[in-house]
Every structure is written in C-alpha cells, then in structure tokens.
Amino acid sequence: MAGDAKMADALTIEGINKVFERTGKPSVEALRDINLSIREGEFVSIVGASGSGKSTLLRIIDGLLPASSGVVRVSGHAVTQPGADRAMVFQQDALLPWKTVIDNVAYGLLIAGTPRRDAHATAQRFIDMAGLKGFEQHYPHQLSGGMRQRVNVARALAVNPKILLLDEPFAALDAQTREIMQTELLNIWQKSGTTVLLITHQIDEAVFLSDRVIVFSARPGSVREEIPIPLPRPRDLELKRHEAFGALVDRIWHLIEHEVRSAVANNRA
Amino acid sequence: MSTAGSLTWRGVYDFLEGRSRAAALLRMLISVAFVLAVWQLIATYLVTNKLLLVPPADVFEALGKEGASGALWTNALATVSAVGAAFPVAVLLGVGIGLALASSRLLALTAGPMLTALNSVPLVALAPLFIAWLGLGFASKFVLVTIFTIFPVLVTTETGLKATDKILIEAARSFNASRWQIFTTVTLPFAVPFIVSGIRVAWARALVAIIIAEFFGSFAGFGYAILAAGQSFDTATLLAYVIMLGMLGLMGSVFFEWLERRLAPWRQE
Numbered sequence: 001m002a003g004d005a006k007m008a009d010a011l012t013i014e015g016i017n018k019v020f021e022r023t024g025k026p027s028v029e030a031l032r033d034i035n036l037s038i039r040e041g042e043f044v045s046i047v048g049a050s051g052s053g054k055s056t057l058l059r060i061i062d063g064l065l066p067a068s069s070g071v072v073r074v075s076g077h078a079v080t081q082p083g084a085d086r087a088m089v090f091q092q093d094a095l096l097p098w099k100t101v102i103d104n105v106a107y108g109l110l111i112a113g114t115p116r117r118d119a120h121a122t123a124q125r126f127i128d129m130a131g132l133k134g135f136e137q138h139y140p141h142q143l144s145g146g147m148r149q150r151v152n153v154a155r156a157l158a159v160n161p162k163i164l165l166l167d168e169p170f171a172a173l174d175a176q177t178r179e180i181m182q183t184e185l186l187n188i189w190q191k192s193g194t195t196v197l198l199i200t201h202q203i204d205e206a207v208f209l210s211d212r213v214i215v216f217s218a219r220p221g222s223v224r225e226e227i228p229i230p231l232p233r234p235r236d237l238e239l240k241r242h243e244a245f246g247a248l249v250d251r252i253w254h255l256i257e258h259e260v261r262s263a264v265a266n267n268r269a
Numbered sequence: 270m271s272t273a274g275s276l277t278w279r280g281v282y283d284f285l286e287g288r289s290r291a292a293a294l295l296r297m298l299i300s301v302a303f304v305l306a307v308w309q310l311i312a313t314y315l316v317t318n319k320l321l322l323v324p325p326a327d328v329f330e331a332l333g334k335e336g337a338s339g340a341l342w343t344n345a346l347a348t349v350s351a352v353g354a355a356f357p358v359a360v361l362l363g364v365g366i367g368l369a370l371a372s373s374r375l376l377a378l379t380a381g382p383m384l385t386a387l388n389s390v391p392l393v394a395l396a397p398l399f400i401a402w403l404g405l406g407f408a409s410k411f412v413l414v415t416i417f418t419i420f421p422v423l424v425t426t427e428t429g430l431k432a433t434d435k436i437l438i439e440a441a442r443s444f445n446a447s448r449w450q451i452f453t454t455v456t457l458p459f460a461v462p463f464i465v466s467g468i469r470v471a472w473a474r475a476l477v478a479i480i481i482a483e484f485f486g487s488f489a490g491f492g493y494a495i496l497a498a499g500q501s502f503d504t505a506t507l508l509a510y511v512i513m514l515g516m517l518g519l520m521g522s523v524f525f526e527w528l529e530r531r532l533a534p535w536r537q538e
Contacts (some may be wrong), residue, residue: 064443087444088443094437107444111444111450
C-alpha cells in the first residue's frame, strides 16, 4: 500500500475535449480526447506546433478554463477551479509592477490568507532558492527579463504546489539567458521535488529538462506520441552536445516538422 | 576658440536636459524671463496704447496695490474656497461613477452613451441656468465646477480599470483570488495612475469653470475681478489676476504630475 501511495499519479487527465463556441462564427475544436498521467515528482513537457492547444490544456489543468468534457484530477481530486495544489508560470510578464520582488513572491500566500510575516518568511526562502537574494526590495521594472522570470517561478513555488505548470516560461528570453534559466530550473526542481508540466516550442529545452516529452499534433490538439527521455541526471549543458540528446531532438522534430511547416505557411497566407 | 565655445554650450544643454531639480528650475526661470523680456519689448515699442497692453512692471505694481488694499485676498478666498470645496467632491463622484461604469455592463450600456453625449456638450453654457436656480455666489460656483470637472476623472477611471493587463488578472485568478481580491490587488492599483492623470486634466477644467461661474454672477473671486477690471479698462489689474490664476493652475499641475510619478514609478521607463 505504501508503495502504491508513492507511485501515485500527481496529475491525471481523462478524456479532455475542448471546443470554443464563437457567436456568429464556426466553433473551434481545440483539444480532442486528451489522456495523460504524470507521476509525483516527474518532469513532463508538451511540445507541438503553434495552435495545437497546449496552452489551452494548461489553463484547463490550472482551472482557469472549463473543459467541454473530461476530468482533470490532482492527487485523485477532480479540478473545477484554480487551487493551491497547482501554480502557473506564464509566458508574459505576470508580475505586479507596483509591488516589490518580495511582495510579488508572497502574493499567492497573502491571497490565501497567510499572515504577512509568515508569507514574507516563506517568500524569502524561495527568493534565496531562485538566486534573487539582495533584490527583495526591487521593483520588476528594475530587473532583467531573466530575473523577472525567476521571480515568477519563485512566486509559483512559494504556495507549495503539488504541480508546477509552466507556459513557455523562457520564450521571451534571449538564447543565452534561456540556457542558464533551464539549468537553474532543474536545480530548483530537484530541491523542491515538485511535479512539473512544461509547455514549450523549443524541442531541445523539452528534451534537456524532461523525464518524458509528450508530442502534440495540431488542430485539434491531441497526443501524437509520448517519448521517454532516459538521459541520466543530474544534467548540465554538456548534455546538449551528446549524440543521444541530438537523436531524441531529431526524432521529435520529425514528428512535428510537417505541422510546424504548415503552421508557418498558414501564418504567411 | 569656436570649438571650446561649442563645447561649453553643449555642456549647458546637457545640464538643462538633465533630470535634476536644479535643471528643471533653471528651465522654468529661463522661459519666464524670456516671456517677460518679449512682453516688455512689445509693450515698449509695438503696442504703446496702455488700454491694450501694459508692460510687466505695471502689472506687478497693480498686483501690489490689490494686495495692499486687501481685494486680492478677498478674491483669492472666494475662488479658492469654491474650487477647494467642489474639486474633491468632483473627484470622488468621478471615481465612483467610473467604478460603477467599469463594473456593471448594464450601466455602461445604458448610462455610458448619455454621459459621453453630456461630456461633449460645453456644459459651461449652462452657467446662466445654474445661477438662476442657485443664485449668485458659492452654491452656483460649487455646482458648476463639480459638474464640469467630473468628466475627465470619470473617463480615466473607467479606462484605467478596463485597461488592466489580462495576464495580471489571469495570474491572480490562478492563485484563486476572489473577485474582490482581484479588484483591490490588481485592477484598482493598475487604474490609479490613470485616475491621477484624469485629476490633473480635471484641475485645469475646474479653473475654467470657476472663472465662467464668476463671470456670470458673483461679487468676489478672480473671475469677478477680471471682469470688473476689463469693464473699467484697467488692463494692468486684469493681467495681474490672470497671472494669479496661472499660478493656481501651475501649482496644481506640478503637484499632480509629482503625484503621478510617485504612484507609478514603473511607467517612467
């Protein structure tokens, strides 16, 4: 029994469908029959062409959007609204510009009713973990893009979520900063032991970080293939030069190449 | 020799363009001195008819005379007390109506167009009507200033509340914030700088309204004094009161600009 509990799924997604009804226009099927389960402590990424409904799925899991049918369960409990067991990091800058770093990191705790002193103590721990020590009293506009995204990650982790949802968190960063942030995310993940579901366009990012990569096909979004990433941990940037790494990236690229090309063509048209 | 000269000038320009308080003060002094010099030249050589234009020295002399006789203080008290009473009321009403419009779709759809129409009517044209209703003096001034001043505050409040970054609201929802929490921690702080800039515009309108009200009917105030001086062809006294009015406008504008910077430092960058 104890063994069962240990192997329990942190997140299960059962038969999720999502159709956007639009008045006066044809409805759009965004997701079709998504079934996934993610083990506790696992790092899973979803990759796919633009328009494959990845972000929609993440919003359904977070409880920001209702599914048209199907169930999302976190540790067995069905999700109907946002909750403290999940936390999301958005692609765009979602920090409150009028709050300092420490107040931003404490935001989720304060919303949940944690006393200010306790919230700040917890926030301080995650600020240290995210390498932001000394910047507690800075405002977001005084930080670089990479640092702002660290604040976003710290804010999400501060509420002690079972599952961390990352919506292309490094997409707005330059290539060098992105690589550094990837290794830092791995460190933070290993320290916190949280389950992570990441959405990304970058195949190499998904392979580098994940235990498993889910490849989505587009319009409507559905699971095309699940690729286990059996690369050893802990990982560092050296790994990206290994043959096995390159082979995995190639394999995933071939799975979505056709759809990425047609998405690009559609955008041009 | 000429390069050294141009270098010195460049240094002066760099200093003047700087953000220091001394530079701002010097900029203001230079422009005031320039206006006074041009004015003096025109009054001495171009328009020598003292009914039409008097040199600055005469105006300051008239100002001193009004101050000594006590008329300046009586008029200042009448104008400042009416504006001082009406302006805060107008700001509160403007913010209140703006909040109501932003939070109720029904109200925005029904009352919104009417308010827009009312805003485009030059409401000062109603001044004689208010004076007929409320008599000469404080009450009619109070109402006219209030009604004329509400609109910029109302419009910017509604705009500010509706302009809130969707991503900030989504992030707050992701932490399971209630509607009230989203209002107090996200939309209202986001709207504050908008509201302050509305108040800054409103201050200029309040001064227009008080002068109109005092033109139409009153026994004291800057508007009354300007009209009286004009009717007795006392150009120096007329301009003295216009300068007082300008000072009042400038003081408000400087104060609200400072408040805007203070409340929203992140909007400077």
